Amino acid sequence: MNLLIMGLPGAGKGTQAAKIVEKFDVVHISTGDMFRAAMANQTEMGLLAKSYIDKGDLVPDEVTNGIVKERLAQEDIKEKGFLLDGYPRTIEQAHALDEALKNLGITLEGVINIEIDPAKLVERLSGRIIHRETGETFHKVFNPPAEGYDEKDYYQREDDKPESVKRRLEVNIAQGQPIIDHYRAAGLVHDIEGDQDIEVVFADIEKVLSKLQ
Ligand code: AP5
Ligand code: MG
Secondary structure, eight states, X not given: OEEXXXXXXXXXXXXXXXXXXXXXXXXXXXXXXXXXXXXXTTOHHHHHHHHHHTTTOOOOHHHHHHHHHHHHTSHHHHHHOEEEESOOOSHHHHHHHHHHHHHHTOOOOEEEEXXXXXXXXXXXXXXXXXXXXXXOEEEXXXXXXXXXXXXXXXXXXXXXXXXXXXXXXXXXXXXXXXXXXXXXXXXXXXXEEOSSOHHHHHHHHHHHHHHHO
């Protein structure tokens, strides 16, 4: 299956993507994860991305389009299919993706759109913690790791600080609607209620994907 997962920052894209990948064996492509890996390795691209990400702004389209195009051209994508998480984020990126897929002879089969009231997202992002060793995402209140966990084993994302969160929400709300409209016109969008327990959200996604399979 060739899929997108969309939703505002904190909607639960990464959380659900991990479950989808496990169950449906597609390749998870998260542009945010790719940028964070490049930042950790202090590559040229990582340093450039950091100057945007820490402020909550989008990395320029030409950089983002380039890394996605390169990743989609790899062998495993044709074998397993993909789940793009966090891309496209601008209508220009959506057009670049259409073009890249066309050139590769790949058809997009579905867009999972996680809907949630933006007012709920600050709480989600400010409580998010990530396990240093595995990279797994948790939440201090909504999805805590095992009881008695050691806080030192977890970290918070730099862009989950209040100033960046505010900017991320503004940017993503402004850019998001035309992209959803673009895919809705193609009949690809499946809306999922995001303000439910993680397992309930996943059950709803599973129903959609089982039909697409
Ligand atoms: P990216 O990493 O994609 O961040 P984002 O879109 O802001 O989304 P998040 O990863 O913050 O949220 P999520 O939806 O994955 O939620 P999660 O599952 O973790 O991008 C980061 C930055 O990189 C961007 O700001 C930009 O600068 C740059 N970038 C990336 N892609 C780009 C692009 N295409 N173009 C340009 N720039 C780009 O869940 C959040 C928390 O809530 C967790 O703690 C989780 O445990 C909890 N939670 C999840 N689901 C539930 C639930 N149902 N109930 C209660 N809690 C829940
Ligand atoms: Mg994410």
